[in-house]
Amino acid sequence: MKGENEELSIEPPEQRITQATWDSLVDYWGTDEKVQEFERNKKNRAHEQATHTLGAKSIARHNQEQREKLGDNYTTLAAYIKAHQTKSGDYPNEHTRSICEKVIEVCQEKDIYHV
Incomplete structure (x- = not known):
């Protein structure tokens, strides 16, 4: 190796x-x-579409943990975005940034921003 x-x-x-x-x-x-x-x-x-930054933790598990801490104000969309950002809140690369911005845009267009 x-x-x-x-x-x-x-x-x-x-x-x-x-x-x-x-x-x-x-x-x-x-x-x-x-x-x-x-x-x-x-x-x-x-071929992965966006860089996942939560390590071994799934987005679903992260979402559940944050909802337990913060209540129902923490959204699935917020969990998705957090899963693709670094600890500093930046995106690991431009491709991931582009995908996350598109996800936010589509959610806003479909009025599902606060899911």
Whole structure:
């Protein structure tokens, strides 16, 4: 596997992983099947429409947590927008900004802004 500067990582990334386990993982990740899977997943990710910034947390779970904190004033639209913004409130890229602005515009046109 490649580490910093695209160099092959032959050392485990942390002490909790033994050298034998790391070597086994590197061998497994280097199989034709896994390499094809990585390439397929990379290609699929390139087609994602907007960058999701909540990590492992889903938009639905984020929405539920915020409604518990803030009440019914927190909207599904707000959850969607928050899920595509960085912690500072910016968008991670222009493509995501464009999509979020279009979502807001369509919701306003259809008068579903406060869903």
